[in-house]
Amino acid sequence: MTPDQLVASSFNGYPAAARRFAVEHLSLLQRLPLVVCPSFLQQIQNLDTSFPAEKESLRWQCDALQKLAPERYSALASPLAALSVSPSLQSLDWVQSPASFIPELTAYLWSSGQINQFRLGASALFASVPSREDTTHRLVFVMLGQGAQVESGKVLRKLSKQGVFFSSLKTATALQDIRQAIESHASKASAPYANWYVDGGVISDEIAGKLSNTTAVSYTGLSKLRERVLERMQGAVTLTSSSGGAEQIHTRLTNTSWRDVGASEITSDPVLQRFYTELFTESSGPQIFSTSFVQWTGRELIRRAQPQTLLLRYTPRQSHRDMREMFASATPSSFDPQGSFRDAEMGAYYNWIEMSRIAAPGKLTFMAWVENKPFAVIAGAGAPAGTICATPMSIAEALQNFG
Amino acid sequence: MPHSLGHLSSPRAISATRRDFLRGTIGALSMASMPRSLTAQTSLLRTAQKTILVTFGGGARDEETFAEEGQENIPNLLHTLLPQGTFFSQVINAGILGHYVATASIVTGSYERFDNFIAQAPPNPTLFEYYRKGLRRPATDTWVIAPSNGFQRIGSSSHKNFGPEYGAGVILPKRLLAAALHDNKATDGEALSHLLQDSYEMPEYQPLQSGMDRELHLDMLESSLRLSVQDFVQKARSLDSADELSIYITRQLMKQQAPSLMMLTLHDMDIAHSGSYSLYVDAIQRADRLCAELWNMVQTDPEYKDRTTLYIMPDFGRDADNDPAGNGFQHHRTGGAMARTTWMLALGPHLRQNTIVDHPIESIDLVPTIGSYLGFETASTGKVIRELL
Structure with a gap:
């Protein structure tokens, strides 16, 4: 036909x-x-x-x-x-x-x-398809680096080229500042699925507790889905002489619906049931690494939901183990904060690239902050690329000056 | 588009960027100004030459290797090997960007079109068959050391005029280790499982199918590598990755068989498919170290010293950060310029040192070039690289 x-x-x-x-x-x-x-x-x-x-x-x-x-x-x-x-x-x-x-x-x-x-x-x-007129201002926060040893000269290097690098941020009120900025921005965006918080670990009450009008999703919260997808992957991985494991995995996952993995146990919203399922069936990596989950979820949200407010929090992924072990067990035996930090730095850079694709010129504020450290980057219309700011200031002040 | 993300969109731009950084780094001179090595001026018997081809796989991008920000990952290639060799800054792979089919294309000198995920012999004759048939070399003179899945058929083609009769011996280190662990009834098999795994896209190491299969591998261990099962397992315990295991096998093969034509395919970096940038970069750093180790093995082995040409090239790159069809370093699915454009470093007594060649070559050009240099015919669709003769 x-x-x-x-x-x-x-x-x-x-x-x-x-x-x-x-x-x-x-x-x-x-x-x-x-x-x-x-x-x-x-x-x-x-x-x-x-x-x-x-x-x-x-x-x-x-x-x-x-x-x-x-x-x-x-x-x-x-x-x-x-x-x-x-x-x-x-x-x-x-x-x-x-x-x-x-x-x-x-x-x-x-x-x-x-x-x-x-x-x-x-x-x-x-x-040939013209761009749609878009006056939406988008705000993105990325938190990363939990538990990692971080050196000033080697942190957020790719993102630093896109905006202002902060070397002396005051962190005492950091979480509160981020939450308030998100809360304020999200309150202006009432459309469904416009505001998101994605966590590589568990949802932080300190952050999410006061966020209304925001969809929160976490790696732990989707663990049932993930385990069921892993089970299906395990059944398809053995290479035979006539066909390859990768193709078998792909085919099997492509044919996996939200019903197959019981997504209705996670949410009653059919849009989210499909979205959450596809985070694991149309990807490589989120099934085993939380860092890949956060990067990929951010990417897919930006591409599909086009959020106005987005908070992505990278947390330590499990240590690298034999692939069969990681497929067989969704429960990690140890974590790799240092490797996770490097993964998250790249992930945050990709999140910025993705968001830059959908944001109208001058309508994006993107901030990445290394948790509990004085290092951050703000990229956006008010943040001159490749600039370093060594003046001590809070996140709220940084956003006010450069956001 | 609010930001300009369109840099490095063509092979020429990729090559130029890489070349500029290298010039700044090593102060390389132009091709015309460099004298050939004195050794190359002596008349050596071509058949006495040794050739080693290493694929810096599976899939390495410029950003993590020869571009400015990647150079910290390859100190050995950059500061030890490159000054001793000729560097090609623009190697195009115009074929299918799957690891097995791309590697098969490199060794046949023709872009193969078969299904990457099916273990099958390439339809076009391989370098090993051309070499053995053309120069009447024995079976023990050509070997491939390769990751397990799929690559078991890469030693010879299904071509009616060639085939296994002229093919290379293929060693799959992971299968060898699995057979040894089974035979040794090793209690620490689980502890060595990290040496057996394949990439994220090929996660499951194929279990040996039969006792006969195991016997064949054990026989190879003892007859070709002169290794006892106990010694092999003992050595494996000290290694960190599958690529390290491959280098160990290579070393053993060089000692015991001194083959004249070898291919080694590194593959650890394909962990990138899991989305972990740190593991991908760790694997590149490891491959960099192992390439230097291999060259050192060559220089300290009388059978190889001053008569070996080493070619190092990625099988292909990976997707560009700014390609909306991909997800950056993670995959090689878009077919974009960044994934198709790589590099090659060639070292050997007849080759110019500390030299950069800018004009484009293709990954299929190596087979006719080696054939032309060593004196055997090939039917490759590639072109001879004159700088390597």
């Missing part, structure tokens, strides 16, 4: 809202090349359990592409339409099962040497 054969009844198996959306955009879907159409269908199929920002983004994207002048659209789509797709791939049911089709397609594009053309074509197509 090819996209031009799509009709309204093709989506009869979709949930109601998804079906309406697909029919509304049928003329676009029919014109999309087969190498990108299933990606749209996957997002459409999941609309019922998507964040509001995801729904808006998808609609904006589809409307923009649908409105493109035919010649312009044709020029953008033709390089993608020119990519060959094997008959066996075409015969798969990519309309009803786009999530299963996409990994097969990706493997085919790699093996047929077409992945570069696909990258270029897809980038050009999506670059």
Whole structure:
């Protein structure tokens, strides 16, 4: 089947809202090349359990592409339409099962040497979608470094290049300052899923206790989900002569739904049930390392929920052990604060990159603070890149001066 | 976009950045100004030459190696080996960025297209087969030391004119250790499990399938490496990682067989798939140390000293920090320039020292180059690298 054969009844198996959306955009879907159409269908199929920002983004994207002048659209789509797709791939049911089709397609594009053309074509197509007007000011705090030995000259080096590095921060009121800043910012954002607190350990009452209108999620709080995903991974890892462990894991996890891992025991919200499940089924690392969990959760929140307020707290991950041991037991035997700090520094840098992608110019304040230490970075419109501030001040004062 | 994140978006830019940092670091001179080593001017019998290829794998980026911020991770490559060798700042891998298929492409000199996750012989002839058939070398003269999963078939191709008859011996150190532990009935098998593990994407070490399989490995231990099970297990207890185990096997092979053509694939750094930056960087630092150790082994072994060419190259890079399709260092899935552009360091008596070559080469160019230098034919689709002849 090819996209031009799509009709309204093709989506009869979709949930109601998804079906309406697909029919509304049928003329676009029919014109999309087969190498990108299933990606749209996957997002459409999941609309019922998507964040509001995801729904808006998808609609904006589809409307923009649908409105493109035919010649312009044709020029953008033709390089993608020119990519060959094997008959066996075409015969798969990519309309009803786009999530299963996409990994097969990706493997085919790699093996047929077409992945570069696909990258270029897809980038050009999506670059034609205009940016939405966005006046939202976004605030991000990252806390990291619990229990680590930290040297002034070697801390937060990548982030320091993006803003002001503080070497003499006063920490006595740090938690209170962060909480107040979040509380104040979150109070201006009443939309659902706009404010988040993610913790690599357990939710801190000191932080979360006074935060209303904020969704809090922790590594410990999702441990049941994680353990169930690990169990499924264990069952798929043995390499045989005919197929690889990595692909088996991926396939098995892709086919794991929130129902399979009992996400309803964690929350009654179907949007969160899917989101929390996919944090472990569509990733590598969060299943075993809390640092990977915080980085990945931050990334996925920014990409999908587009939060206005975000607090990410990295905590020590378990020490590196034999992979089989880590897969077999969700309970760590020891922790590695030093390695975790280096992981978190990179994670925080990636969190900044991700947030910079969605924030409007001049509308992001990003602060990373090494817990209980006088070191921090603020990146944002008021923080000149590559600057060092050695003046003692509190976090509240730092935000006032540079935030 | 509120911030400019688009630097280093092309292989040329990556190479230029790497080159600039290196010039500042080692003050390297241009290709034309460097004399060839005197040793190379003497007429050596090509067949007496030794060749070792090391893949600095699995997957290392510029940022953590030769770029400014990464240089602290590779002090040995930078300050000990690079001044003795020729450095290629732009090595392109235009093939599939999976470890087995990419490594197979390096040793066949052709971009292979098979499924990375299926253990299969490459369809194109390997360097080992070209070498053995072309120069009529014995089976004991070529070896591969490789991580276990998938790589067991890399020693020879399925090509009708070549095949196992001309292939390299393949040693999978982890399988060897597993067989030894089983035979030794070692009570500390669990304590050595860190030497057996594969990467996050290949987490489960494949259990040996049969008693015969174990026997074959134990036979290799004693016949090829001249190691008793007890000594091997004892040595393994002192090692920290699978890559260290591979270097130990290499050392033993050099002592006992003195092969003329060897390939060693390092793989610890693929722990990056777990998302742990610190473990990834630790593995790079370890690989850096092990490469220097290997070169030192070469220089102190009369069978190898002054007649060995060592090639060190990553199988490929990893995704760029700013590529929205990826998650930075963690994977190599985007096919972007950062993941496709790496480097190569070549050391040997016939090669220029302290030299940087800027123009692009491809990872498949090494096979025809080695063939051309040693004097055997290859059907590689790569091009001969003239600076290495």
